[in-house]
Amino acid sequence: MTDPALDAGTTRERAVASLVTARDRTTLLTSCVDGPDLTAQHSPLMSPLVWDLAHIGNQEEQWLLRAVAGQEALRPEIDSIYDAFEHPRAERPRLPLLPPEEARRYAAEVRARALDVLDGAAFTGRRLTEAGFAFGMIAQHEQQHDETMLITHQLRRGPQALTAPDPEPVPLFTGPSEVLVPGGPFTMGTSAEPWALDNERPAHRREVAAFRIDTTPVTNGAYQAFIEDGGYDDPRWWTAEGWAHVRRTGLTAPLFWQRDGRQWLRRRFGVTEVVPPDEPVLHVCWYEADAYARWAGRRLPTEAEWEKAARHDPAGDRSTRYPWGDAEPGPEHANLGQRHLRPAPAGSYPAGASPLGVHQLIGDVWEWTASDFLPYPGFRAFPYREYSEVFFGPEHKVLRGGSFAVDPVACRGTFRNWDLPVRRQIFSGFRTARSVEGA
Known part of the structure; x- marks a missing residue:
């Protein structure tokens, strides 16, 4: 019979690793170009990179801090700005977006709190947290936006910014x-x-x-x-x-x-x-x-x-x-x-x-x-x-x-x-x- 404590430990380790891997990639994609390239819209099909950065943090806040942990909203006034269904991509450059450094600080604060939530999370009793689902969902969400940001890098004109x-x-x-x-x-x-x-x-x-x-x-x-x-x-x-x-x-x-x-x-x-x-x-x-x-x-x-x-x-x-x-x-x-x-x-x-x-x-x-x-x-x-x-x-x-x-x-x-x-x-x-x- 599987020890529930060991099961929870494995789930927690997987969730932490997935979240950290996603954030490392987000950091790479948003630090390899300067401010103007972060705030510019490189194609009407895509968001400015800085929108994706803050949106990642906002989704994480809404699901891990509010829905899972029941915490008060950190920045409720930005929810509508980073709602992907409220604002088509072509319109996002005209929104009052968080500047790059503020977006980074916001995403970092949310992540620090989310890891605290994860550290004490129970992975049974609620469908949202069963087997760490909410944490896995957010790691997948961030990685999907990382792929979207990589597409933006491909559409971007200018010198090479990424290598592999x-x-x-x-x-x-x-x-x-x-x-x-x-x-x-x-x-x-x-x-x-x-x-x-x-x-x-x-x-x-x-x-x-x-x-x-x-x-x-x-x-x-x-x-x-x-x-x-x-x-x-x-x-x-x-x-x-x-x-x-x-x-x-x-x-x-x-x-x-x-x-x-x-x-x-x-x-x-x-x-x-x-x-x-x-x-x-x-x-x-x-x-x-x-x-x-x-x-x-x-x-x-x-x-x-x-x-x-x-x-x-x-x-x-x-x-x-x-x-x-x-x-x-x-x-x-x-x-x-x-x-x-x-x-x-x-x-x-x-x-x-x-x-x-x-x-x-x-x-x-x-x-x-x-x-x-x-x-x-x-x-x-x-x-x-x-x-x-x-x-x-x-x-x-x-x-x-x-x-x-x-x-x-x-x-x-x-x-x-x-x-x-x-x-x-x-x-x-x-x-x-x-x-x-x-x-």
Whole structure:
């Protein structure tokens, strides 16, 4: 029988480590540029970095200090300023935002108090704190905003501000181009993962017909073939909405790409470089991913297909936490946590492959799926409707798997991301699938 005191100690250690890791990353992302870059809006699609910084502190205050500990509000007058639903991103620069140093002091004071709350927290008796959920939710929230701030850094013009080592080079991938995923039921979602968010719940059985899925994400080299074949000029490959979007916006290549004679260049965190052909393609919208798949005679996988490829272990007929099993992600498994500032070459991390041999399902690039963002059977919003429920519907498409910009605390085989089908500033790529005849 597990000792409850040891269980609580492990939960506390995990929560502290997750919160500290998130704050270290936030500090890096907001200290590598000076004040004007923190307060500027580098794209109408994104908030000023200083808004994200104070918003992180405000969410932590509202949930850990007020909701968990019942403390008086520190700065109630700023709640509406940092309410993401009250003010669209394009309007946030005009708000009376806390200046950078004041935002840092506020976030630091909240964190000091939150760690005191965590030190004395009970992890039973309340759903909000069961197994440390509220602390895990806040660590995930901060890491999600860290990814958002990294996107802002990519959109930012100016000299390079962030550096990181490149992924280890690997031999050109020569394995099979696709993997057969047998048909049959599997368990999708989770009811057991203690820090899983509401849209990942509950676990339920899902029947999936046999299909084939790309062994690796689609690469830059493969995507260039689509471009060179006139893919952006041929309406056959696009949905009606996608073709209208291409005509309206003049898309000709992934975001940040530009042609230089016979080669393609890209801008990556302030550096211009030749597009590496063996990396997963990055910064494509859903319409582009869907058009490529049609051009290739394939399709995007459904969300259920993607999760079955990532989690189903046919040997034990069970769903694992990650493609490689139940162990927490390590550097041998996946490209996560901003350890690198680019995807790893296709075929990297063989230790992270699924039992069926599908590579790089976790990390590197978010992968667009064919599915709309919808609730699972038995879904219940918790702890607030605005995290998931208000986004359900055909307007948003599901992305899976995480990217190099995602921290492991906010990435698992059941984790669901979503965005509008026009979005390209996110670290998004894709892989394709095809149905099996007669399945």
